Amino acid sequence: MTKNSIKIIGVTEGIFNDTKPYKLKVKIQSNFENFIFVLDLYSLENPTHEIGHIGFYVYKLTEKCSEFLVYLNKGDIQLTSKAFKKINPISTWINKTLVNYENLKLIAVLREKVTNKIIDDYSLPIFRDKLNYEKYRQPVINYFNQKYFNLDNFLFSSKKEFLIVSNNINYYDSVGNLCLDLYSILIKNKIKVSMYANFFDLRLNNVVNKYNQLVNKKKSNCTLIYFYSIYDKNIGFISSIKVNKKIFYFHKITNYKYLEVFSTELSVLARNSLNQLTEIRNFDKVITNSVYTKQLLFRYCKKHYLSDSLIHKIVSTAKVIPPVIAGNPANTNDLISNKPTKDKIKFLYIGRIESSKKVEDILSFYNEFIKLNENASLTIVGTISNVWYKNFLDYLLQYKLSIPGTHIAWLCNLSQQEIIDLYRASTFYISMSEDEGFCIPVFDAINFGLPVLAFDIPAIRELLNNSGITFKSKTNFDKLALRVHDILNKKNKYLQIVNKQNLESKILLKKSNGRNLIREILK
Structure with missing residues (x-):
């Protein structure tokens, strides 16, 4: 775990019933004096405030404890220290309107005490029974059960390791699908691979890790593939990771002008994304999803990084490879x-x-x-x-x-x-x-x-x-x-x-x- 981070230990989902409390362990690494800890509970079917928000509990923590036990009982939460000492919340909010839920979404959040800024969060789906759990996971299971070609004809070392990294990995999203397809084919060919994202579909939390679990892999056999399509506050950290090879796959950034009216924040992110392209100089290779995207990238770098010969060399030799691993069978x-x-x-x-x-x-x-x-x-x-x-x-x-x-x-x-x-x-x-x-x-x-x-x-x-x-x-x-x-x-x-x-x-x-x-x- 990295500094100022939070993790629910040992589980990627839970199954509860109304007769006994559900228990899980949370580990926090931070300077406790500057942070507060929040437990948020939502309906998994409708995890929005306020209609699906059951309530939240805010805790002031001390340095004496970094591991906590959370007890969930009939939509109510209790927090204890590792020594089973009850910790009372400093504030709570419980929805006055009864929230109907079949399954639950628990979010553990680490916030700055003064600004209330979210420093880290960790989400967990909790199901009423095994049938609901299987129904929730089934689309992802089906996705990974697709048939891919084998790699028998490719020469590679069995000791190779791959890190698939993207700011967002979502189910049935073009960037997310490419990451998932690449992960699937490598796993099925018994190649060591792991995925990391800042944001990802909760249904993928048993295969996608949070960014703060991505550590330097100082190994000669490790390749990092970074899929970039929108502003990523962690790009500096990712580009500095010491591995054998780093590949920058560029999906094109949406033109911010098309987002200005209805998505102001996203428009700002898209505009700021262009300034992050200087990080390309810290990668060994660039791949783009189309000839047009390569032309756009080359023109932008030529205009803004004219004097950076390393960026020009990497971009001018970029490979064009469509963002598709497994095509659908059309009849x-x-x-x-x-x-x-x-x-x-x-x-x-x-x-x-x-x-x-x-x-x-x-x-x-x-x-x-x-x-x-x-x-x-x-x-x-x-x-x-x-x-x-x-x-x-x-x-x-x-x-x-x-x-x-x-x-x-x-x-x-x-x-x-x-x-x-x-x-x-x-x-x-x-x-x-x-x-x-x-x-x-x-x-x-x-x-x-x-x-x-x-x-x-x-x-x-x-x-x-x-x-x-x-x-x-x-x-x-x-x-x-x-x-x-x-x-x-x-x-x-x-x-x-x-x-x-x-x-x-x-x-x-x-x-x-x-x-x-x-x-x-x-x-």
Whole structure:
């Protein structure tokens, strides 16, 4: 453990019942005079303040004890020292409204006493029974049960060790998926590997470690792969770690201008991210997710680090390797059968619900299309990154557009199979994003034989390579709707798009089968 850190010892989840207390051990390393310790209890199903917040307990700690026992009994918490001496909280807050919960989320937090700033935190899911635990973990188990190619043809030392590091590792996120896929294939080939993140999906807490557990691996056989896409306050520490080799995988930073209106804090982080690129000089190799991303990185470094020859050398020799390890199995023959039919036109969008993705433009296009075919439906799959942006979309739907509420399905937290089924059942995939480095959903749509309708930006152009349908203007969605409507009325035109994308899919899959990435990190 590092200085000023907190850890729940020995467990990554718990199972409680209402008849006896659940006990766990917490270890804290800090200067106790300057910090307070907080235990927060939420409903795991809805871990938000205030509707899912059961209560919190604040403790003043002394240097006499660094390990504590936490007793959880029917939504109430007790803290004792290692010697079983009860420690009373200096303040508490208990929700006056009864919070219904099936399972619990316990958060242990170390805060600065004066500023209340969070120094470290550690979360733990606690389940009512084993069945609930298995249900919670099952999507991750399914994910890791995917079949990957073996590494028999790759020459490497069995003594090699790999550290996969990213500020965020989340389930079904493009950066997170790449980290998880890489971890899975190395584990299945009996290669020593561990993952570290500042923030990660709680369902992954049995495979992802917190940053403060990442220590210098002063070994000649250790390789660190750092996936960078947004500001990371710990980048200086990560770039200074002494290992045999450090690889910087650059996913592209979202243009801060697209975040300014609805996500001010994220916009500031995106802007500050550019200043962190000087840390590249402390890495041995750079990989980017597309040719376009490499060009952006090179232009930025040329402009701001003109005199730094080391950065220029590393960036100019960067490898371009798509952020995909294991492609989904597409069955094109199933996909194009019985399509298109006028009563089953289905548009699909998968991705974050945030301003940079321009979901409002998807709604505006769809608003024009249903004037031509009222039976068309739209499915939007993704987590809501910003409630203000979702409120804006709701305002458009209520006051500016004329889309019946039953025509749009808003979905999230789907299983991998459910997402595959949506690709297979849809008629068109829509992307209105104006800022991408690669775009995994478009990649998947191409490989599932699903025609792509996308705003023409460099990363999309690179992926589609003159296949799909692209457009350069968003001023006339009525004309775009007519264009798509015409294609759907002429089955041969639709199938021509499918066939052209299928040819591109074979090229993409060859580039993106993961072997190039594995080969690069095993060198």
